[in-house]
Amino acid sequence: MSRVIFVNLPVADLPKSMAFYEALGFTNNPQFTDDTAACMVWSEAIMVMLLTHDKWKSFTDRPMPPSGHSEVMLAITLDSRDAVNALVDAGAVAGGTADLNPPQDHGFMYQRTLADPDGHIWEPFWMDPAAIPPSE
Numbered sequence: 001m002s003r004v005i006f007v008n009l010p011v012a013d014l015p016k017s018m019a020f021y022e023a024l025g026f027t028n029n030p031q032f033t034d035d036t037a038a039c040m041v042w043s044e045a046i047m048v049m050l051l052t053h054d055k056w057k058s059f060t061d062r063p064m065p066p067s068g069h070s071e072v073m074l075a076i077t078l079d080s081r082d083a084v085n086a087l088v089d090a091g092a093v094a095g096g097t098a099d100l101n102p103p104q105d106h107g108f109m110y111q112r113t114l115a116d117p118d119g120h121i122w123e124p125f126w127m128d129p130a131a132i133p134p135s136e
Contacts, residue, residue, distance in 0.1 A: 006039075007074060008049045010056035010064050011118050014038060016095065017050045020117055023094035024087055042076065067119060075123040081110045084124045088112045091122075108132045 011017040014035070018028060021040040026048065032039035036055040040048040056064065065071045078084050092098040097115040104111045104125075109132075111125035 002045070004045050004047060006047045006049050008051055008056070008059070009116075009118065009120050010053055011050045011116075012053065013117070014050060014052055016117055020091065020094045020096060021048060021050070023090050025090075046076070070119070070121050073113070073121045073123050075111070075125060078124050078126050081126050084110055084112055084126050087124045088114045091116070 009017075014037075018038050018040065022028065026040040026042055029039040029041050029047070032047075032049070036052045038050045040050060042048065051059075053064070078087060088098045091114040095117045097119075099112055100115055100121065101113045108129075109125060109127040111123050114122045114124065116122065
């Protein structure tokens with residue numbers, strides 16, 4: 001079996017969250033989707049499991065982070081600056097919040113932030129490895 005990451009996220013409204021991720025270009029895998037969870041596919045190696053709060057609680061006794069708090073920031077690569085802007089803009093139209101942190105432009109790397117409707121932070125970025133300044 002190849003290595004795959006399943007990012008598990010608690011969500012308040014499963015259909016709304018599914019629509020948000022579909023607007024970003026994720027596709028739904030119905031094999032792992034029901035009324036309590038949805039598997040949203042980013043790539044062959046990255047899946048996002050959207051879990052209702054009750055489903056989330058069946059996996060852990062740890063509390064969910066309160067609204068307005070971040071437990072992780074999920075960085076994903078894109079092919080260009082334009083693709084970064086398009087994804088963040090699509091997410092804002094679909095109910096997310098764009099640019100919680102100021103955009104970062106380092107010349108060789110460009111990133112923005114996007115919060116999904118439940119406040120989970122995504123950092124889409126583009127990087128040109130050939131343009132990375134040499135380390136000292």
